[in-house]
Amino acid sequence: xxxxxxxxxxxxxxxxxxxxxxxxxxxxxxxxxxxxxxxxxxxxxxxxxxxxxxxxxxxxxxxxxxxxxxxxxxxxxxxxxxxxxxxxxxxxxxxxxxxxxxxxxxxxxxxx
Amino acid sequence: xxxxxxxxxxxxxxxxxxxxxxxxxxxxxxxxxxxxxxxxxxxxxxxxxxxxxxxxxxxxxxxxxxxxxxxxxxxxxxxxxxxxxxxxxxxxxxxxxxxxxxxxxxxxxxxx
Numbered sequence: 001x002x003x004x005x006x007x008x009x010x011x012x013x014x015x016x017x018x019x020x021x022x023x024x025x026x027x028x029x030x031x032x033x034x035x036x037x038x039x040x041x042x043x044x045x046x047x048x049x050x051x052x053x054x055x056x057x058x059x060x061x062x063x064x065x066x067x068x069x070x071x072x073x074x075x076x077x078x079x080x081x082x083x084x085x086x087x088x089x090x091x092x093x094x095x096x097x098x099x100x101x102x103x104x105x106x107x108x109x110x111x112x
Numbered sequence: 113x114x115x116x117x118x119x120x121x122x123x124x125x126x127x128x129x130x131x132x133x134x135x136x137x138x139x140x141x142x143x144x145x146x147x148x149x150x151x152x153x154x155x156x157x158x159x160x161x162x163x164x165x166x167x168x169x170x171x172x173x174x175x176x177x178x179x180x181x182x183x184x185x186x187x188x189x190x191x192x193x194x195x196x197x198x199x200x201x202x203x204x205x206x207x208x209x210x211x212x213x214x215x216x217x218x219x220x221x222x223x224x
Contacts, residue, residue, distance in 0.1 A: 008152075033211065040200065040220075043155070045212025087154060099145060099170065100213060104154040 002026045004103035006088055011109045012078050020073045020106045022088035030091030032064050032071045033100065037085045046073070046086075075108070083110045115139045118203050118216035125193050125223055133188045133219045135203030142208060144186040146170075146178060149200040149218075158201075161186055193223040 004024045012018040022032065031050040035043040049055055049064035049071060061074040075082055085107050089100040116137045125131050135144065142163050147155040157170030159178040167178060175197060177189045190197055200220050204213040 031211070035213075040218070042202065042215040042217050043204075043213075044215070048211035089155075099157055099160045099168070101157065101171070102147075102155040104152060 002090070002101050004088055004090060004101065006086075006103045006106045008104070009107045009109070011111065014078055014080060014110060014112050016078050017074065017076050018078060018108065020075075020086050020088075020108070022071050022073075022103055024069050024071075024088070024090050024103075026069075026090050026101070029066065029069075032062070033089045033091075034060075034062055034073045035087045035089060035102075037087065037105070039084070043087065078110050080110050080112065083108060114217065116203060116205055116214050116216035118201075118219050120219060121217065122220045123222070125221070127194055127223055129193050131190045131193055131221070133190075133201055133203075133221070135186045135188070135216055137184050137203075137205045137214075139205055139207065139214060140183075141205035141210075141214070142183060143206040144180065145204040145206075145213065146176075146186070146188045147202045147204065148172065149202060155202065158188065190221075190223075193221075195223045197221065198223050 006022045033048045034046040037043040047062040054063045059076045064071040085105045087102045087105045089102040119134045145160040146158040149155050156172050161180045164180050179187045202218050203216040206213050
C-alpha cells in the first residue's frame with residue numbers, strides 16, 4: 001500500500017519560518033507535490049519536486065530526498081493569510097501513474 | 113467563470129436516494145479526478161479518467177460510479193446514498209504538460 005505521514009498541526013507567529021515535513025511509502029514514485037487549502041475551499045497547487053533538492057517559489061520552498069522518502073515545505077516570512085491546511089501528495093504508481101495520493105494534511109495556525 | 117465548476121455547491125439528500133454530482137472544466141485538460149474529503153482524513157481518490165473512454169477506480173470507489181460524458185464533463189453518482197457518504201467532494205483536472213491539479217470549489221453533500 002501507500003502512505004504519507006505529515007504532522008497534524010503546526011503553530012507559528014507572523015514573520016517566522018516553519019517547516020512541514022512529509023514522509024512517504026509508495027510502490028512507485030513520480031514526484032512529491034504540495035497543496036494549500038483554506039478552510040473548506042479548493043486546494044491550490046504550490047509546488048512539485050521530481051528530483052532531489054530544493055525548489056524555491058517566493059516565500060515558499062519545497063525539498064525532496066528520494067533516498068530518504070522524505071520532503072518538506074518551508075514557509076518563510078509567515079503571514080496571517082498563510083493559516084491554512086497543507087497537503088503533501090505523491091503520484092500513484094497505478095495504471096497510468098498519474099493520480100495523486102494525498103496525506104492527511106497539516107493545519108498551520110499563524111498568530112500575531 | 114471558474115476553470116473547474118462543480119454543481120451543486122451544497123446538497124442534502126436522504127438515505128437510499130440516487131444523487132449525481134457534476135463537474136465541468138474549461139481548461140481543455142484530458143485528465144479528471146474525483147476526491148472525497150473528510151475531516152482529518154485528507155483527500156481520498158474515488159475515480160479518475162484520462163479520456164472519455166478511460167475510467168479507473170481509486171482507493172474508495174465502492175458505492176460510487178462515474179461517467180465521462182465529454183472531455184470537459186465528469187460526473188460522480190451515488191447510486192444509493194448512505195450517511196457515511198456525507199463529505200466534501202472535489203473534482204480536479206490536470207493537463208498532460210502540467211504538474212499541478214486544478215480543483216473545483218467542491219460540493220458539500222449531507223446524507224440524512
